[in-house]
Amino acid sequence: xxxxxxxxxxxLASLMVASTPILLAAIGELVVEKSGVLNLGVxxxxxxxxxxxxxxxxxxxxxxxxxxxxxxxxAVLSMTFGVLxxxxxxxxVATGLALTLFGLGLSALMGQGYVGIKPPGLGxxxxxxxxxxxxxxxxxxxxDFMIYVSLALVAxxxxxxxxxxxxxxxxxxxxxxxxxxxxxxxxxxxxxAAIAFGGACAGLGGAYLSLIRVPQWTEGMTAGAxxxxxxxxxxxxxxxxxxxxxxxxFGGVAVLQLNLQAAGAHIPVEYLSMSPYLVTILVLVIMSSxxxxxxxxAPASLGRSFHASS
Amino acid sequence: MKxxxxxxxxxxxxxxMALSRPGLAQQDKVKVGFIYVxxxxxxxxxxxxxxxxxxxxxxxxDKVETVYQESVPEGADAxxxxxxxxxxxxxxIFTTSFGFMDPTINVAKKFPNVKFEHCTGYKxxxxxxxxxxxxxxxxxxxxxxAGKMTKSNKIGYIGAFPIPEVIxxxxxxxxxxxxxxxxxxxxxxxxxxxxxxxKEADAAQAxxxxxxxxxxxxxxxxxxxxxxxxxxxxxxxxxxxxxAEYKPSPRVTSIIDVWSPYYIERVQAVMDGTWTSTDTWGxxxxxxxxxxxITGPVPDDVKAxxxxxxDRIAEGEHAFVGPINKQDGSPWLAEGETPEDGDLLTxxxxxxxxxxxxxx
Numbered sequence: 022x023x024x025x026x027x028x029x030x031x032x033l034a035s036l037m038v039a040s041t042p043i044l045l046a047a048i049g050e051l052v053v054e055k056s057g058v059l060n061l062g063v064x065x066x067x068x069x070x071x072x073x074x075x076x077x078x079x080x081x082x083x084x085x086x087x088x089x090x091x092x093x094x095x096a097v098l099s100m101t102f103g104v105l106x107x108x109x110x111x112x113x114v115a116t117g118l119a120l121t122l123f124g125l126g127l128s129a130l131m132g133q134g135y136v137g138i139k140p141p142g143l144g145x146x147x148x149x150x151x152x153x154x155x156x157x158x159x160x161x162x163x164x165d166f167m168i169y170v171s172l173a174l175v176a177x178x179x180x181x182x183x184x185x186x187x188x189x190x191x192x193x194x195x196x197x198x199x200x201x202x203x204x205x206x207x208x209x210x211x212x213x214a215a216i217a218f219g220g221a222c223a224g225l226g227g228a229y230l231s232l233i234r235v236p237q238w239t240e241g242m243t244a245g246a247x248x249x250x251x252x253x254x255x256x257x258x259x260x261x262x263x264x265x266x267x268x269x270x271f272g273g274v275a276v277l278q279l280n281l282q283a284a285g286a287h288i289p290v291e292y293l294s295m296s297p298y299l300v301t302i303l304v305l306v307i308m309s310s311x312x313x314x315x316x317x318x319a320p321a322s323l324g325r326s327f328h329a330s331s
Numbered sequence: 332m333k334x335x336x337x338x339x340x341x342x343x344x345x346x347x348m349a350l351s352r353p354g355l356a357q358q359d360k361v362k363v364g365f366i367y368v369x370x371x372x373x374x375x376x377x378x379x380x381x382x383x384x385x386x387x388x389x390x391x392x393d394k395v396e397t398v399y400q401e402s403v404p405e406g407a408d409a410x411x412x413x414x415x416x417x418x419x420x421x422x423x424i425f426t427t428s429f430g431f432m433d434p435t436i437n438v439a440k441k442f443p444n445v446k447f448e449h450c451t452g453y454k455x456x457x458x459x460x461x462x463x464x465x466x467x468x469x470x471x472x473x474x475x476x477a478g479k480m481t482k483s484n485k486i487g488y489i490g491a492f493p494i495p496e497v498i499x500x501x502x503x504x505x506x507x508x509x510x511x512x513x514x515x516x517x518x519x520x521x522x523x524x525x526x527x528x529x530k531e532a533d534a535a536q537a538x539x540x541x542x543x544x545x546x547x548x549x550x551x552x553x554x555x556x557x558x559x560x561x562x563x564x565x566x567x568x569x570x571x572x573x574x575a576e577y578k579p580s581p582r583v584t585s586i587i588d589v590w591s592p593y594y595i596e597r598v599q600a601v602m603d604g605t606w607t608s609t610d611t612w613g614x615x616x617x618x619x620x621x622x623x624x625i626t627g628p629v630p631d632d633v634k635a636x637x638x639x640x641x642d643r644i645a646e647g648e649h650a651f652v653g654p655i656n657k658q659d660g661s662p663w664l665a666e667g668e669t670p671e672d673g674d675l676l677t678x679x680x681x682x683x684x685x686x687x688x689x690x691x
């Protein structure tokens with residue numbers, strides 16, 4: 022075993038890259054769930070975002086436009102979910118699952134002509150002298166802009182939910198849609214906005230995968246990342262910073278175990294591979310055992326349909 | 332969660348016809364089913380199997396109908412997918428991944444009149460045949476190129492699962508890389524998945540960051556090539572498919588699986604009523620494995636040597652020729668000795684010189 026070949030700074034830097042797709046998707050889903058909607062279609066929206074972003078980036082040569090298109094694509098797809106669940110009051114779990122299947126199929130169709138194409142690269146943000154700081158420079162200040170966008174999104178969502186009036190309304194809708202309705206808030210409108218935001222974030226996450234992390238288009242390339250994003254929201258017990266920790270933990274363990282293997286470490290990799298899932302199960306057990314103090318943090322109206330007449 | 336059944340054109344209509352004219356439909360068309368482990372657009376392993384399916388349609392035209400299901404998880408769920416296909420009236424079903432072995436055997440017991448063909452496994456029954464390609468033969472010239480081309484003497488290898496098929500490939504690549512360059516070291520990562528582009532790319536990235544400048548993969552997508560292209564100055568080998576999109580570099584050559592002739596032959600056997608349970612394992616000689624065009628930075632002399640290795644194997648030389656010791660130093664093959672197929676099929680050890688343990 023030769024662990025000296027692992028550079029901790031590079032390891033931490035690639036940890037951030039590996040975590041960003043699920044971080045983006047999870048922070049969007051957090052807002053959706055905070056508004057009382059359970060959208061299980063994250064995987065479908067991610068992969069649709071991945072191909073929308075990829076296609077536009079390839080056609081225009083601009084990764085930036087690609088990300089914009091990915092967010093738009095994810096949001097548009099999420100609106101099919103929004104319309105079905107908010108206006109036609111369809112079951113959210115079933116509709117979410119259908120959205121995933123639909124997204125996977127749609128993306129495979131859209132991506133027919135894009136297999137094997139290299140997308141235009143996205144340069145790192147030039148942070149001048151910051152990038153030259155030993156260790157920290159490599160870890161934090163030599164990334165592409167999407168990493169910073171994802172961190173800003175986490176901070177923004179946290180501040181929005183905690184301090185803004187709109188955030189308060191969103192949480193009220195998620196806790197008790199009847200009470201929020203009685204107070205005159207447009208429950209359906211708030212939820213549609215949240216769903217669109219969630220779709221846009223999932224789309225960005227998918228595009229990060231296809232434009233930066235891999236970077237290529239392959240059918241089904243999200244390979245379950247959307248489901249991990251869903252788990253992370255629960256893991257974080259619906260807190261923005263918890264999502265950041267959860268995503269980096271998942272990404273971190275994944276990258277760490279690959280690096281340890283490459284360095285020839287004598288550790289059973291099976292256990293490392295399953296460790297993020299074990300941690301999640303552990304957190305869920307702890308959450309539900311302590312008379313659910315944290316479990317109570319789940320939005321009370323999560324997954325319930327709302328109709329003004331009820 | 333990512334599964335969908337796609338019936339080839341007119342499948343539903345044909346099924347209706349079959350209902351109205353049960354006897355005739357049976358005679359008219361042979362229904363051929365395929366169970367894939369990844370999506371047909373993976374650009375690698377499943378893509379090539381699907382090319383084989385398309386060749387069957389091309390060859391037989393109206394006489395066959397094909398169905399396939401992609402991204403079927405290995406394990407219990409595979410049994411459901413295979414059963415569904417057998418219930419759907421398939422006459423012959425190809426299950427194309429190692430992990431479908433037990434599910435295939437289980438389903439085959441329930442459908443004695445349906446023929447099953449399992450790829451890369453070793454369990455057979457009266458109605459279950461096995462077939463595979465000698466992928467390890469394909470690794471030999473690639474290993475030679477890897478040994479000649481590496482500057483850091485560190486070669487990265489991404490394996491899917493620690494099963495004999497993958498271990499055989501690692502050993503074959505290593506033996507030939509070491510003959511070309513005695514200083515080579517292999518760094519091996521087990522991905523524990525056949526298809527997860529993000530993870531495959533991360534694995535390649537980790538290997539490159541630790542100084543590997545040649546990447547082998549035994550996973551199904553082209554993601555490691557994308558990672559190699561991003562890093563620059565790293566070469567890789569197409570796996571299962573040509574992966575020509577990454578020509579001329581990082582992809583410098585490839586190991587191509589060729590399934591079409593086998594699929595056509597077996598479907599023909601079903602039509603003729605001559606199908607029997609067989610065990611097919613062909614390599615360069617049988618045309619089931621091909622070496623892709625050698626491109627990019629590979630110098631002409633290395634290219635010629637690699638082609639010579641391929642030609643010798645195609646003419647009957649074995650990819651493993653002694654003396655070769657096992658990792659612990661105990662002898663495996665004596666001078667000039669070659670292994671039996673049985674030894675290869677159950678291979679669970681590294682050859683001498685590879686560091687690290689095979690996860691159990």
